Each structure stands twice: as structure tokens, then as C-alpha cells.
Amino acid sequence: MAPAGALLRRSLKAYQVYGANTDVGKTIFTTLLCKACQKFRPGEDVSFLKPVSTGPQEEADDWCSHINTYVPGVATKTLFQFEDPVSPHLAAATSKQATPSDHVVLQSIRRHVSDRASSQPGWLFLETAGGVHSPGPSGTTQADLYAPLRLPVVLIGDSKLGGISQTIAAFESLRIRGYDVETVLLFQDSHYDNHTYLSQYFAGEHGIPLQAFQPPPRRSDRQSDVRAMSAYYETETETEQAPDLVDRLERSHQTRIKTIETMAGDAYRTIWYPFTQHGRLSPSRITTITSAHGDYFQTLVPDSENQPPGDSLLQPSFDASASWWTQGLGHANxxxxxxxxxxxxxxxxxxxxxxxxxxxxxxxxxxxxxxxxxxxxxxxxxxxxxxxxxxxxxxxxxxxxxxxxxxxxxxxxxxxxxxxxxxxxxxxxxxxxxxxxxxxxxxxxxxxxxxxxxxxxxxxxxxxxxxxxxxxxxxxxxxxxxxxxxxxxxxxxxxxxxxxxxxxxxxxxxxxxxxxxxxxxxxxxxxxxxxxxxxxxxxxxxxxxxxxxxxxxxxxxxxxxxxxxxxxxxxxxxxxxxxxxxGAWDWAKQGWEQRPADRPSSGAKAADSLPHVWSVWSNKFVTQISAHERVEGVWALGSVLAVHMKDAEASGYTSNSAAQVQQELLAGEIEQGDSWNVHSRVLGNVLYIMTGQMTDEVDVQRLQKLLARALG
Missing domain, CATH: 3.40.640.10 (Type I PLP-dependent aspartate aminotransferase-like (Major domain))
Structure with missing residues (x-):
């Protein structure tokens, strides 16, 4: 399965709806967003996604049916449903179905977004469960679970007693994890008046607009409640706030794309790069990094301007230089x-x-x-x-x-x-x-x-x-x-x-x-x-x-x-x-078991004190590429792999013999419909690649496969 990447399509304006707490009205606000987009962007597709839901199936269907009832035509979907009405990590533990890993959850979201983007231009609102730090199925909190997607956020504030603190705490949790909070929405409550304080806080301190909407009426019987809610959504989308909200989210999406696509050109005219001969540099050779998570950058796909509008503008790029040898515990740890x-x-x-x-x-x-x-x-x-x-x-x-x-x-x-x-x-x-x-x-x-x-x-x-x-x-x-x-x-x-x-x-x-x-x-x-x-x-x-x-x-x-x-x-x-x-590296050490002949012979005591020599790169792979006709030699130790390429014309740092393999890695590959590549550095005739100290065996195998292909 390909590495999970950030979500950005030209044709799909996707936003993640987070709540400052449970019971703050996320679904009501998401319904308002869907209705407003449908009303003020006629002809554009509007969809709703609930990645994880708990409780009986009929309750999960209620989330979707609520939106379908009041905004007909919205495509709704729940990806993972667990019967037990408790936190997702508990519900997953008691479920008969296998607990999906974080990677599976992210890839499922990515696949759904890809399907929606390929249909027609439109909007997608991804609603999370509970509060910002409510756990996902694996136990990872949502703030960390969904961070690799790098979706801009609509934060639903808490209008109840204690809601000011809850809302600010939720915002700060998102902010320090690299989320862009585009707007804050919450209900008006004349008794607590949270919206007045929070409006000043977000606009004055952070330049983030806040919009307060009237809370919906409550009716005792089902039919009266449906009529009241229908009238509520009609009324609230008739206010000036609704089209303003849609316009702002639209502008934010377009600005995000424009900023990313012009960064390389702007940098070419502004930045003096290290270890770079600018006489050989062009904007097309500058990698635009929009975010990073784990072992991967999220980078702008080359020639993105000429892509079909439904294709992803970003792709995961394995950070094969460990960001100049510094990264070991993953980006955004x-x-x-x-x-x-x-x-x-x-x-x-x-x-x-x-x-x-x-x-x-x-x-x-x-x-x-x-x-x-x-x-x-x-x-x-x-x-x-x-x-x-x-x-x-x-x-x-x-x-x-x-x-x-x-x-x-x-x-x-x-x-x-x-x-x-x-x-x-x-x-x-x-x-x-x-x-x-x-x-x-x-x-x-x-x-x-x-x-x-x-x-x-x-x-x-x-x-x-x-x-x-x-x-x-x-x-x-x-x-x-x-x-x-x-x-x-x-x-x-x-x-x-x-x-x-x-x-x-x-x-x-x-x-x-x-x-x-x-x-x-x-x-x-x-x-x-x-x-x-x-x-x-x-x-x-x-x-x-x-x-x-x-x-x-x-x-x-x-x-x-x-x-x-x-x-x-x-x-x-x-x-x-x-x-x-x-024993996090035991899987790698097992492939490099040392024989007695490999140990130093100058004193048994001294030999026993030396560490076990091993590499995350498999013994078989290192042996295979070391025999390649283009390779002079291979050095593998710990997380580092150095491939010395043959060059009959130049040697050392002035050689360009590793550049072709570097370009092959940068071209990457398509895996299950998703593209990914490897961002690497070369030292003349030496191509070096290193993993992080938390890179798993699956990613190493993926890298080995791509490198073997790049060598031809």
C-alpha cells in the first residue's frame, strides 16, 4: 500500500470539521456548510464523509440521513462503523472486525477523496468524531491520526459553560500540530456569551474569523422537529453569513493552490541556496515542500498546472537524506x-x-x-x-x-x-x-x-x-x-x-x-x-x-x-x-547475524565487547546491487546506504554518475493509483539513502524495490 499523502485537488475543496468538544453541533454545522455550498455554488458536487463512527448502524446512518434529509443530493459516506457506542478505540477492541491501522484509515480517506475529485468539481466536508483528542480506532488521537492529510480545518467552538477554555485548547492542539484553522463556527448563547469573547480572541490574536449562528429549535415530536430544522437551515443560509462563509472557504482553497504553485519561481528569484550552483538551477528543479510527516515530505507534483483537475497536486516524497542527516524520529513527531x-x-x-x-x-x-x-x-x-x-x-x-x-x-x-x-x-x-x-x-x-x-x-x-x-x-x-x-x-x-x-x-x-x-x-x-x-x-x-x-x-x-x-x-x-x-530494530538485525569468522580475532574479550553490526537494508538487497554493472561498491550500516557508482570520466564530488539514478528516484512510481517518489541528495558519484530510526520494514522494502528499478 502506497504511503499516505496530503489531500489537495484543484477540483475539490476539502475541509476537515473538528469539534472543540462532544455535543457542540458538528453535524448541524456540517449540514449548514453543505446546504450553503449547494445553494451558493449551484452545479457543484457536495459530499460528506465520516471516517469513523461508533454505535448501532442505524445511529451511524442518522448522521448521513440527517444531511440527506435537509440537503438532498449530498453524497454521504461512513468508512468504518463499530457497533459499541463508546470511544472508537474501545469500540474497535470489542468489535469482531479487525481494527484498522492508522495507515489503513488514512488511505481509505485518500481513496474516497480521489473518487469524489474525479467525478466533478465540488466540496467535501470530513467530520471527525468527538473532540480534537478523541482517539481513533488504534488509540491514536484524531489530532495526530489525521495530521498527515493536512486538510484545512473548520473548528466548531463550544458555546456552553467552560466552552471558551475548551475551544482555545482545541485550537492550540491543532495549531502546534501544523493544522491551518480557516474559520471558527459556534452557536450563540446569550447566557454565556462565549462567541463575543472568542470572536475577539481569534480575530485579534490570530486573524481567524469567527461566525456565530443561532442554535436550532428543539421539538418533542419527530415531525415537528423535522419541520423546525428544515426552517432553521433555510433561515440560517439566508443570512449574510452563509454566502460570506462559502466565499471565504473558496478563496482560501484557491489561495492555497496559488501559493504552492508559485513558491518555486519566487524562491528562484529570492533565495541563495547552499551547496548549489545556481548557474545550473531552474525553478523546475526546486522541490516545493508543503508539509512533512513521519519519513515523508508532501511535495508539489511536477507540472501540476497541466494536470487533470481531479488529480492530486501533492505527493509523498520519502526524505532519503533524512533532511541532511538530522531526522530520525520522523517529521512532526x-x-x-x-x-x-x-x-x-x-x-x-x-x-x-x-x-x-x-x-x-x-x-x-x-x-x-x-x-x-x-x-x-x-x-x-x-x-x-x-x-x-x-x-x-x-x-x-x-x-x-x-x-x-x-x-x-x-x-x-x-x-x-x-x-x-x-x-x-x-x-x-x-x-x-x-x-x-x-x-x-x-x-x-x-x-x-x-x-x-x-x-x-x-x-x-x-x-x-x-x-x-x-x-x-x-x-x-x-x-x-x-x-x-x-x-x-x-x-x-x-x-x-x-x-x-x-x-x-x-x-x-x-x-x-x-x-x-x-x-x-x-x-x-x-x-x-x-x-x-x-x-x-x-x-x-x-x-x-x-x-x-x-x-x-x-x-x-x-x-x-x-x-x-x-x-x-x-x-x-x-x-x-x-x-x-x-528491540525496535530486531527485524533488521536478524538479517545480519554475525558468524564467528566475522568477529575480530585479537582477544576474545575485546571481540565480545564490540557491537552487533547490522543494517536496515537487507543482506540480500545489498549483495544484489553491489554486483550491478553500474555500481563500484555498496556500503550499508545502520540506517545508511551508500552506493558508489562507476564513472570513467570523473571521480568524487565532481562526478555526475549518481545523478541519473537520483532522477529515477525522483520520478517515483504509481502504486495502487497513488504516486510517490524519493527525494535524495548525491555526493558526486555516491548516491546515499538513509531511513529514520522509526522507519518500518515495509517502507524499507518499498525503497529497495524502487532503487533496484532505478539502477536498471
């Missing part, structure tokens, strides 16, 4: 969103020098525990991986100069790996060998030696034989404990590789070695906000510890340890820990 909202509401941003707040302290303590490195005891916060690496290099250089009493006139350099890359700030750039990334940067001055040895071998050499470093003073630090560095301090850049991207939470464990300084970003916050943590040993810290201000680590950022980032990171790290401990 509600836990991370709430963590950010909590910290923003409690702190905003506060300065950090010689101060502390709980998120920063808890994160530092948690991160040190997760890394399980006995050398590390201090955490220094910065704003991204590149600056975090600059901090690490500053730490290492100062610690070395102090220990060996090297005068300031002597320039120190780094020992780095060939082909390494640590970011684009000057210090991080100078810590790498010359490459395409820095060859035209005027201030670049590579300060190091690029040793191509294996990392563990390099670590052993610098720690075991300090006399090879030509220092004037050697220090035997081994007697001072295992956390004190010897030879030279060792820095690990785990900005990309750490916290589960390659499998273990600390990729240093692959080497069976503990660095003196370790840098972590990207997955640290699940990709939601920038934050970096540079962890260091106490002996490195002591190199800066004195009574003189100039001896301090004079490095910082205005947003150092910002509470929002720290709170989100704390939630992210805890989630990653839980995923690992609960």
Missing part, C-alpha cells in the same frame, strides 16, 4: 513538538553563561550516561556540528599545548583522516585536507596531516607512542587513571554517525575505543532544532581551569544551551534509548 512547546512556553530563550536550567543539566547527565565512555565528564553546548567541532579542536589544541608546555610561537596541527569533512566554519574546515569544499575558500589553510590509517590503529599509535610526536616533554599519564589522555587527545566527530544512525548509540563502540572529546548533533534533537554537545574528559577540562580569565575556553553562542533545543534533545535521546532497549 508529536513528542518532540510538545517538548519544544513546553520549553518555549516555560523559558523562551535564556542566557547560559554562569547559569543553569533543568533541560540543559538533564541532557548533559543523560548524554554522558548514554555514551558509556568513562573518559567523558563535561558537556559544552554549541549550536551545530561544525561549531561543535571547532570547540573540540580548541579543546584538544589547548590541552596539548598545556601538557607539553609548548610555547605560543609554535603552531600546532591536527592528525586527521583522509577524505574527512567536519563542516564549513573556518576552524572545522582547516581541520580537513584540501578538497572541493575548500579549494576556492580564500581563508582556507589546512593545518594538519592526513593519515589514511584505520582509525583504531591511529588511536593506538598516538596514545601508546608519544615519543613519535616529537614533543620536548613526555608525560606518563597512565598512572593518573584511565580517563587521562596520553600522547595526544583523541576527538571523535559523531555529529552524523552517533546516536543510532549507524546502529549503536555511540558509534565509537565499533572501534572498541573511547575518545577524549566527542561531538554530537543532528539526531541529538531528532532534527527539530539546531543543537550540538561537545563532551570532554576532566583532564581536557583542566587545561582551561585557572584563576585567569584568558585561560578560559572563550567560545560561545547567543543560543548556547537554548532550553528549547535541550528539552527536545532530552526527549529525542530518551526515545532513541527506548527504541534500542525495546
Amino acid at each position: 508529536p513528542k518532540l513538538t510538545l517538548a519544544a512547546s513546553y520549553a518555549a512556553g516555560r523559558y523562551g530563550h535564556v542566557m547560559f553563561a554562569e547559569a543553569i536550567h533543568e533541560p540543559a543539566l538533564k541532557l548533559a547527565q543523560t548524554l554522558l550516561g548514554v555514551l558509556q565512555n568513562p573518559r567523558l565528564s563535561r558537556v559544552f553546548y554549541s549550536d551545530n556540528g561544525s561549531t561543535g567541532m571547532e570547540v573540540a579542536v580548541k579543546m584538544g589544541l589547548r590541552a596539548t599545548r598545556q601538557r607539553y608546555n609548548i610555547d605560543n610561537a609554535t603552531k600546532l596541527q591536527v592528525l586527521g583522516l583522509k577524505g574527512s569533512y567536519h563542516g564549513d566554519t573556518m576552524g572545522a574546515m582547516d581541520s580537513t585536507e584540501p578538497s572541493v569544499f575548500n579549494e576556492k575558500v580564500e581563508w582556507y589553510d589546512g593545518k594538519g596531516y592526513w593519515d589514511p590509517l584505520f582509525q583504531r590503529a591511529l588511536i593506538d599509535v598516538v596514545r601508546t607512542f608519544p615519543e613519535l610526536l616529537h614533543t620536548r616533554h613526555t608525560v606518563d599519564a597512565s598512572s593518573q587513571g584511565p580517563s587521562v589522555w596520553t600522547g595526544l587527545p583523541v576527538i571523535f566527530d559523531e555529529v552524523f554517525t552517533g546516536l543510532g544512525r549507524l546502529g549503536p548509540l555511540a558509534s565509537a563502540s565499533f572501534l572498541g575505543a573511547h575518545p577524549d572529546i566527542s561531538v554530537h548533533a543532528k539526531l541529538l534533537t531528532g532534527g527539530l532544532v539546531p543543537l550540538c554537545a561537545t563532551a570532554a574528559s576532566e583532564s581536557v577540562f583542566e587545561a582551561f581551569n585557572s584563576q585567569h580569565k584568558t585561560d578560559a575556553l572563550l567560545h560561545g553562542h547567543s543560543y548556547t544551551a537554548h532550553p528549547v533545543g535541550c528539552q527536545v534533545a532530552l526527549e529525542s535521546v530518551n526515545t532513541l534509548q527506548n527504541l534500542d532497549s525495546k
